[in-house]
Amino acid sequence: xxxxxxxxxxxxxxxxxxxxxxxxxxxxxxxxxxxxxxxxxxxxxxxxxxxxxxxxxxxxxxxxxxxxxxxxxxxxxxxxxxxxxxxxxxxxxxxxxxxxxxxxxxxxxxxxxxxxxxxxxxxxxxxxxxxxxxxxxxxxxxxxxxxxxxxxxxxxxxxxxxxxxxxxxxxxxxxxxxxxxxxxxxxxxxxxxxxxxxxxxxxxxxxxxxxxxxxxxxxxxxxxxxxxxxxxxxxxxxxxxxxxxxxxxxxxxxxxxxxxxxxxxxxxxxxxxxxxxxxxxxxxxxxxxxxxxxxxxxxxxxxxxxxxxxxxxxxxxxxxxxxx
Amino acid sequence: xxxxxxxxxxxxxxxxxxxxxxxxxxxxxxxxxxxxxxxxxxxxxxxxxxxxxxxxxxxxxxxxxxxxxxxxxxxxxxxxxxxxxxxxxxxxxxxxxxxxxxxxxxxxxxxxxxxxxxxxxxxxxxxxxxxxxxxxxxxxxxxxxxxxxxxxxxxxxxxxxxxxxxxxxxxxxxxxxxxxxxxxxxxxxxxxxxxxxxxxxxxxxxxxxxxxxxxxxxxxxxxxxxxxxxxxxxxxxxxxxxxxxxxxxxxxxxxxxxxxxxxxxxxxxxxxxxxxxxxxxxxxxxxxxxxxxxxxxxxxxxxxxxxxxxxxxxxxxxxxxxxx
Numbered sequence: 001x002x003x004x005x006x007x008x009x010x011x012x013x014x015x016x017x018x019x020x021x022x023x024x025x026x027x028x029x030x031x032x033x034x035x036x037x038x039x040x041x042x043x044x045x046x047x048x049x050x051x052x053x054x055x056x057x058x059x060x061x062x063x064x065x066x067x068x069x070x071x072x073x074x075x076x077x078x079x080x081x082x083x084x085x086x087x088x089x090x091x092x093x094x095x096x097x098x099x100x101x102x103x104x105x106x107x108x109x110x111x112x113x114x115x116x117x118x119x120x121x122x123x124x125x126x127x128x129x130x131x132x133x134x135x136x137x138x139x140x141x142x143x144x145x146x147x148x149x150x151x152x153x154x155x156x157x158x159x160x161x162x163x164x165x166x167x168x169x170x171x172x173x174x175x176x177x178x179x180x181x182x183x184x185x186x187x188x189x190x191x192x193x194x195x196x197x198x199x200x201x202x203x204x205x206x207x208x209x210x211x212x213x214x215x216x217x218x219x220x221x222x223x224x225x226x227x228x229x230x231x232x233x234x235x236x237x238x239x240x241x242x243x244x245x246x247x248x249x250x251x252x253x254x255x256x257x258x259x260x261x262x263x264x265x266x267x268x269x270x271x272x273x274x275x276x277x278x279x280x281x282x283x284x285x286x287x288x289x290x291x292x293x294x295x296x297x298x299x300x301x302x303x304x305x306x307x308x309x310x311x312x313x314x315x316x317x318x319x320x321x322x323x324x
Numbered sequence: 325x326x327x328x329x330x331x332x333x334x335x336x337x338x339x340x341x342x343x344x345x346x347x348x349x350x351x352x353x354x355x356x357x358x359x360x361x362x363x364x365x366x367x368x369x370x371x372x373x374x375x376x377x378x379x380x381x382x383x384x385x386x387x388x389x390x391x392x393x394x395x396x397x398x399x400x401x402x403x404x405x406x407x408x409x410x411x412x413x414x415x416x417x418x419x420x421x422x423x424x425x426x427x428x429x430x431x432x433x434x435x436x437x438x439x440x441x442x443x444x445x446x447x448x449x450x451x452x453x454x455x456x457x458x459x460x461x462x463x464x465x466x467x468x469x470x471x472x473x474x475x476x477x478x479x480x481x482x483x484x485x486x487x488x489x490x491x492x493x494x495x496x497x498x499x500x501x502x503x504x505x506x507x508x509x510x511x512x513x514x515x516x517x518x519x520x521x522x523x524x525x526x527x528x529x530x531x532x533x534x535x536x537x538x539x540x541x542x543x544x545x546x547x548x549x550x551x552x553x554x555x556x557x558x559x560x561x562x563x564x565x566x567x568x569x570x571x572x573x574x575x576x577x578x579x580x581x582x583x584x585x586x587x588x589x590x591x592x593x594x595x596x597x598x599x600x601x602x603x604x605x606x607x608x609x610x611x612x613x614x615x616x617x618x619x620x621x622x623x624x625x626x627x628x629x630x631x632x633x634x635x636x637x638x639x640x641x642x643x644x645x646x647x648x
Contacts, residue, residue, distance in 0.1 A: 078613065181612070252579060
């Protein structure tokens with residue numbers, strides 16, 4: 001098969017699940033596959049699941065693994081995309097894992113590794129929320145707050161390869177160390193903690209009535225249900241998080257003169273447009289200059305598939321660049 | 325003269341003075357010239373002073389204006405570098421001035437226009453503070469707080485052409501509109517206002533003793549003198565501004581994974597290293613990840629000449645690109 005028309009595989013490697021897809025050279029999903037990650041089983045077991053998932057998706061797509069032009073993977077954590085190494089992924093219990101090299105040995109095709117939010121933003125920008133933008137920030141609100149940056153049409157890594165980490169920018173410099181960043185104040189984890197604390201302190205909430213003391217399993221969709229039903233306590237906590245995200249988004253838009261921000265992640269997907277609109281409203285009041293108020297903010301559309309498409313796209317781009 | 329060896333002119337167009345320099349193709353200053361800006365005389369008068377300044381510098385360098393490969397200008401305010409238009413420059417009382425076109429008609433050589441801090445950062449990066457960096461933020465602390473960004477080795481403009489405006493990022497979202505940004509809290513103007521207000525309220529300060537009621541002419545160098553002499557009141561106000569600049573710098577370093585920040589402008593030049601070190605210390609505590617703590621922060625070295633060199637460099641780069 002000629003390189004330009006070869007299919008590629010994209011993998012979104014999450015802490016809980018991995019989504020795998022074989023994607024045609026013109027970005028149509030040919031076949032999906034899914035595996036549990038089960039990080040507690042260790043590196044070799046995860047690698048075996050990736051390999052078998054890729055093989056399954058290829059079989060479904062009626063191709064051989066050797067027909068793939070390459071494989072792209074988005075991994076949750078710090079990644080060196082140039083050397084294909086996962087530097088640190090807390091959810092996977094990985095440190096300095098040469099993922100590209102390991103998988104290339106097993107699968108005999110080129111493997112490209114990047115951060116999961118980076119590849120999701122790439123996927124959203126190309127296929128998801130609206131038209132392509134040259135300058136775009138992705139903000140993923142879930143367990144933590146992740147970010148990814150496209151500048152001048154390309155993923156931007158910066159000197160220490162950590163660019164885009166908006167979740168780790170500081171909102172309250174005088175707060176204690178564990179309570180000063182965007183992530184500390186706006187993640188789903190924080191939102192749930194605050195709601196639970198207020199309910200435990202005796203405040204009324206329809207969410208409190210529903211969970212009836214089962215404080216350990218409050219999911220994004222539970223928060224969303226009571227937010228959308230206008231529960232006062234849940235609204236106050238979530239709106240406060242959205243307003244603070246708005247400050248961080250505004251500062252990124254001002255500093256980089258961004259035309260678009262895409263917001264994704266579990267909490268965003270569960271609540272949807274009202275959450276994104278609240279962030280937008282907060283940010284619009286704070287950006288500079290007047291021109292920046294025209295920036296656009298959208299909810300991610302591809303959801304689970306953003307990572308698969310973005311990873312495949314990145315692999316297509318890098319493999320073509322390497323052959324130039 | 326062959327294009328590659330032609331000299332260029334660089335102009336740093338300030339609200340008070342303009343610095344002009346004829347620079348060789350390998351970035352040696354061949355001849356300087358200086359003019360008052362006198363913005364109150366209007367556009368035509370300023371243009372006439374630019375033209376005569378360029379002519380004088382060329383005469384001193386023993387060349388004709390027509391020998392120049394091009395002219396670069398840094399203007400204080402919002403600039404459209406692609407069309408060579410000064411969109412808005414409050415200090416010059418200009419709005420939508422097609423500066424490149426006007427000067428090309430008068431001088432018959434290509435003219436490139438950019439923001440003054442952008443060209444200063446470019447000059448500093450190439451010739452000034454330390455080795456060249458691919459990713460660098462410039463923060464200019466004077467009347468206001470200006471900024472400029474180099475990413476992947478090139479000036480970064482963003483979608484609305486306003487990238488780098490760190491002075492307009494928000495520190496205190498809940499403050500009133502005129503008191504929430506970095507500029508509102510860290511400029512020389514604010515520092516002086518605060519010092520004066522505290523002295524007027526009866527607090528002791530050696531600066532207060534020196535100015536003896538003449539509150540309207542407190543310059544950067546007066547502030548610097550009493551800061552360096554360890555006056556408690558001046559130190560508190562200036563250190564607070566530096567600490568807040570540190571927060572904004574940290575967030576920019578985290579978001580962009582920057583390797584270097586260069587700090588310039590009137591207040592920085594007057595106080596020097598202690599001011600820059602204070603910003604560095606504050607920022608280092610707040611950046612993420614650990615790797616980002618290796619970022620470097622330096623005081624501008626070229627001072628007045630940064631703009632002249634940067635403007636000439638930009639013109640060299642753009643004219644060569646256009647000929648490709």
